Amino acid sequence: MGVRETSAQVLDRMRASGYDKAYCNVADQELHELQSEDGDIKLMRTAFETDVSMTGIIEHKRGSIGINTTDRGSVDDALESLRQMTNAAQPDEANDIAEHTPAAQFTSGPSEPDYDAMYDRIMELQEHVATNYPTVNLRSTSITFGKTSTSRVNSNGVDLLEEQGAYSVSVQFSAKDGEATSSMNYTGYSTHVLDVPIAQKNDVDQLIAQSVEQMHTKNIPGKFTGDLIVSPHCLSTFTGFLMGKISDSAMIDGTSIYRGQLKELVADPSLTIRCCPLSDNLTAGYHTYGTGFVAQDTTVVENGLLQTFMLSQFGANKLGMARAVNGGGCTIIEPGDSSLEDMIKNVAEGIFINRFSGGRPNDQGEFSGIAKNSYYIKDGEIQFPIRETTISGNLAASLKNITAISRERLNSGASNVPWVQIRGITAS
Amino acid sequence: MQTDIDLKRFSNQFTSYTELRLQENRSEGIGFLNGDMISNSKSAAGGISARVFDKGAWGFSCGAELSDDSISRTIQMATKNAAFLSSRSGRDGAVLPPATGHGDSDFTRTGPALSQEEKIAFLKKLDNYIVRNCPEVKSRSLNMSCLDMEKQLFTSDGAGGHNITTRSIIMIRLTTENDQGQPVELFSGIGERGQFEDVFSDSSEVEATIDKLYNKLLDKKNAARPEAGHHDVILDSDLAGILAHEAIGHTTEGDIVKAGSVAGDYLGQQVASELVTMVDFANTWHGETLPVPVYLDDEGVQSEDVTIIENGILKGFMHNKETATHFNTSVTGNARAYQYHDEPLVRMRNTAILPGTSKLDDMIASIDNGYYLMNWTNGQADSTSEFMFGVQMGYEIKDGKLGRAVSDTTISGIAFELLKDVSMLSDEMVWNCSGMCGKKQPLPVGMGGPAVKTKVFIGGQ
Numbered sequence: 001m002g003v004r005e006t007s008a009q010v011l012d013r014m015r016a017s018g019y020d021k022a023y024c025n026v027a028d029q030e031l032h033e034l035q036s037e038d039g040d041i042k043l044m045r046t047a048f049e050t051d052v053s054m055t056g057i058i059e060h061k062r063g064s065i066g067i068n069t070t071d072r073g074s075v076d077d078a079l080e081s082l083r084q085m086t087n088a089a090q091p092d093e094a095n096d097i098a099e100h101t102p103a104a105q106f107t108s109g110p111s112e113p114d115y116d117a118m119y120d121r122i123m124e125l126q127e128h129v130a131t132n133y134p135t136v137n138l139r140s141t142s143i144t145f146g147k148t149s150t151s152r153v154n155s156n157g158v159d160l161l162e163e164q165g166a167y168s169v170s171v172q173f174s175a176k177d178g179e180a181t182s183s184m185n186y187t188g189y190s191t192h193v194l195d196v197p198i199a200q201k202n203d204v205d206q207l208i209a210q211s212v213e214q215m216h217t218k219n220i221p222g223k224f225t226g227d228l229i230v231s232p233h234c235l236s237t238f239t240g241f242l243m244g245k246i247s248d249s250a251m252i253d254g255t256s257i258y259r260g261q262l263k264e265l266v267a268d269p270s271l272t273i274r275c276c277p278l279s280d281n282l283t284a285g286y287h288t289y290g291t292g293f294v295a296q297d298t299t300v301v302e303n304g305l306l307q308t309f310m311l312s313q314f315g316a317n318k319l320g321m322a323r324a325v326n327g328g329g330c331t332i333i334e335p336g337d338s339s340l341e342d343m344i345k346n347v348a349e350g351i352f353i354n355r356f357s358g359g360r361p362n363d364q365g366e367f368s369g370i371a372k373n374s375y376y377i378k379d380g381e382i383q384f385p386i387r388e389t390t391i392s393g394n395l396a397a398s399l400k401n402i403t404a405i406s407r408e409r410l411n412s413g414a415s416n417v418p419w420v421q422i423r424g425i426t427a428s
Numbered sequence: 429m430q431t432d433i434d435l436k437r438f439s440n441q442f443t444s445y446t447e448l449r450l451q452e453n454r455s456e457g458i459g460f461l462n463g464d465m466i467s468n469s470k471s472a473a474g475g476i477s478a479r480v481f482d483k484g485a486w487g488f489s490c491g492a493e494l495s496d497d498s499i500s501r502t503i504q505m506a507t508k509n510a511a512f513l514s515s516r517s518g519r520d521g522a523v524l525p526p527a528t529g530h531g532d533s534d535f536t537r538t539g540p541a542l543s544q545e546e547k548i549a550f551l552k553k554l555d556n557y558i559v560r561n562c563p564e565v566k567s568r569s570l571n572m573s574c575l576d577m578e579k580q581l582f583t584s585d586g587a588g589g590h591n592i593t594t595r596s597i598i599m600i601r602l603t604t605e606n607d608q609g610q611p612v613e614l615f616s617g618i619g620e621r622g623q624f625e626d627v628f629s630d631s632s633e634v635e636a637t638i639d640k641l642y643n644k645l646l647d648k649k650n651a652a653r654p655e656a657g658h659h660d661v662i663l664d665s666d667l668a669g670i671l672a673h674e675a676i677g678h679t680t681e682g683d684i685v686k687a688g689s690v691a692g693d694y695l696g697q698q699v700a701s702e703l704v705t706m707v708d709f710a711n712t713w714h715g716e717t718l719p720v721p722v723y724l725d726d727e728g729v730q731s732e733d734v735t736i737i738e739n740g741i742l743k744g745f746m747h748n749k750e751t752a753t754h755f756n757t758s759v760t761g762n763a764r765a766y767q768y769h770d771e772p773l774v775r776m777r778n779t780a781i782l783p784g785t786s787k788l789d790d791m792i793a794s795i796d797n798g799y800y801l802m803n804w805t806n807g808q809a810d811s812t813s814e815f816m817f818g819v820q821m822g823y824e825i826k827d828g829k830l831g832r833a834v835s836d837t838t839i840s841g842i843a844f845e846l847l848k849d850v851s852m853l854s855d856e857m858v859w860n861c862s863g864m865c866g867k868k869q870p871l872p873v874g875m876g877g878p879a880v881k882t883k884v885f886i887g888g889q
Contacts, residue, residue: 043486044509066471088544090465139687176688253567359818359838363611368887390887
């Protein structure tokens, strides 16, 4: 039985159980994976998974349950448990499911894995690294092909089917020569086709090359307040604070510093952030989400002005505000007008940061943490890879202190973002 | 899910080393935010997995269906996958060490199950307690999460067992406002091994935790920022646990050592003060069953304690069958998988720095100018042993006495250097059960330790 037939049957039984509102999501997933460890392909995985999620609302009381089998007995048990949970819940008029939308089907990406390409791309990367970077250890490389069919149906007449296929590639590496050891680094991307060597995607070759340099790090000369050039690999640390604080939890509990800031300046006017799950340029996008919504692209920050909060339906109902038109992620940041090279030249003293290992920022956005796999910049030139360097500042202020955005961007399939220069960061 | 299937029946289908694992993870969550219920959910995900080793390569397959045909197909697919890999590259015919471990355990409740109404009422009672007793709290949340992991294993070596591990946690978050009207937050988890009914049989322990958290929140309300730089510090016992797990533990996992961790260069060397002994316990310490008891790992190895550091000397690493073979040493029973569809990795179990003989008050009195740091938020470490932990609050220490509260910060450094600076360890051992390690797969871990006096770098302006 296909996911659509299964979800329809489960929904019928939920309706018969007397729910005021009911939602069911059935997803079949096939995973095909090759994993390499320490430069040797070690594991081949084939997995078949099914997820059945049910949400029921009675008299504004809500419960949700998930199982991974579709046989009648398991579904019956789950429905009985869901009924008990829903009856026991606290009512809240904000509980709801997606409104009616015309039935639709969406398809993206390939439907079958190319095992030869998966194998050859990993072997090619291993040979590339062994030849060009003999001190680098490819600790873990994996290519996973995932194919998912998801049916979302609800008692408002929603009937959505989405079929997605994509490869996820991840690479983790470090360098070691004698007792000299680099910090571990990693990256990854999503793609529909394995037509390009892994080393040429998402800065992989550059990051691996940097690992060799990073076996020999130095402390910065002393504490200073200067510029930070944030690479696309860790830009989400800075934009993620804003995205988190305009979402449900912080907005509902009132601790968000962005409450009341709609259409206000929350970042430098050079910054425009979009969430674009429908973008043809992002292979990790999606068309459906939540309890049966059809996703739309949205602009979160335009020229520094906050354009929308990222509230779920529950959060929006709770606050009497508009819900976000997608489920988040798929970040696209508009490019700037500087070259990365010029941005570096304009730094009197600063840090080029590739990875950030930091504590949880407080509600005001104050943060501190270590700049990993990063470099010291002085008088417009990158000087040396750094060690034990803490950076600190305020994440909300950082977005207002952007001084340049690069023309170049990095597309990981899940995001397409540039390098960003921020002033006023303390390094020690 | 049916968990009483006789897996031995399928052994005639094994053509090389094979692990057959039947597993179900069951979780529950109930959440309240400012008195409103924001989550009320359950999930169960289970199935069968087979992992086959053929000339140095692994094949893995899994499925949720548990019919005989489906289990046979899973074994055949894993065997085929291993054969595909072993045929594609020159393999040396590596052989894994045999293991015939057996172990059964069951940490499900001993009494009757509570209904959903009763669990929700328990949370609601706690929420009302906060409203009544914490007048300066502006925002509050309570999130209960319970996880049961049931595993049945059979391997072609004849190892096997049936183990059910459980844990239940309530995360409490309180927020007030400082004099400038800005939110000030503090959170903490309470819970331990066991199901909800056993762990939360009485609300008074949770209420005591709320009281302590609230008092600290009031201290933090107008806390000073700590001064950035290297300082003498007392790390509270909860920080010692994450230091053990995150900063040292990961560098001594066999696969990380194989990949080039600095710890690989230090075996047999003095890496810490002679006061420091650190152990990854399998399941028991001083007769007490630990937060994440592992008796049989997911490769069928009887789990053993691993002494990582003894009196400051780096003594050993944690291993699965492959890394033990690589380093020509014994297996330790550290191979663990999170879900039925995950392969076992080298993972910690209950990692702790053992307590010393000092009293916490004496430790504080021994510092002229420093900090007492507590309540970690998150932690990360590196194969270089460079670490970072987020810290929610602490207190200044001036002339041997606790002073003003200090606000959120991070501490960082090189773990093996920090351990050399350890000069006092308190005589109490505190275990933390809320850890969820994120090495490729999430996995519950236990962490423990005493209060530690050392030197550390504190971040900040």
